[in-house]
Amino acid sequence: MYGLTPEEKAIALTYIANGADFMFEPSSELRGKIALGCPESVGINNVMIAILLQGKPIRLDSEMVKKYCLGTLDRKNTWLFNNGNIKVVPHQFKQPVKLKPKEDKIKKENDDE
Numbered sequence: 070m071y072g073l074t075p076e077e078k079a080i081a082l083t084y085i086a087n088g089a090d091f092m093f094e095p096s097s098e099l100r101g102k103i104a105l106g107c108p109e110s111v112g113i114n115n116v117m118i119a120i121l122l123q124g125k126p127i128r129l130d131s132e133m134v135k136k137y138c139l140g141t142l143d144r145k146n147t148w149l150f151n152n153g154n155i156k157v158v159p160h161q162f163k164q165p166v167k168l169k170p171k172e173d174k175i176k177k178e179n180d181d182e
Contacts (some may be wrong), residue, residue, distance in 0.1 A: 071096050072151035078138035081155070090158040091134045092126040099152040100124055109148045121149075129155065 073081060081091075100122050103110045110118070120127060136142035137150050 071098070071153055073138065073155055081134055081157075082138050084157055085131045085135050085138075089131070091129040091131060092156050092158050093129050093150065094126050094154040094156065095121045095124055095149075096153050097124070099149070102152065109145075112145060113149075126156075128158070 084091075103113070103118055103121055113121075133142060133146065134155060137147060137155075142150070
């Protein structure tokens with residue numbers, strides 16, 4: 070079975086409250102459904118489809134996992150989560166997300182001139 074059971078959702082909410090990071094692993098069945106163009110996969114952007122078809126883990130935002138556990142996540146993402154595996158990222162592999170604001174990129178380009 071894929072997705073999370075009600076018990077696992079309760080545990081995930083506890084992990085979220087304690088600052089855990091999550092990842093999503095698409096199942097082989099999900100990859101097959103996407104490759105065959107099942108109706109539920111229509112509308113998923115091409116970049117995400119390419120990532121899902123590779124079958125590699127995808128880092129998840131804890132807020133998305135929280136919405137999934139509470140039943141308030143949008144239909145497309147719920148379908149994806151129901152057809153894959155959500156796992157907690159082990160502490161030794163936890164890394165900070167390094168996102169730079171658009172202003173930093175513009176400033177760097179101006180500094181290079």
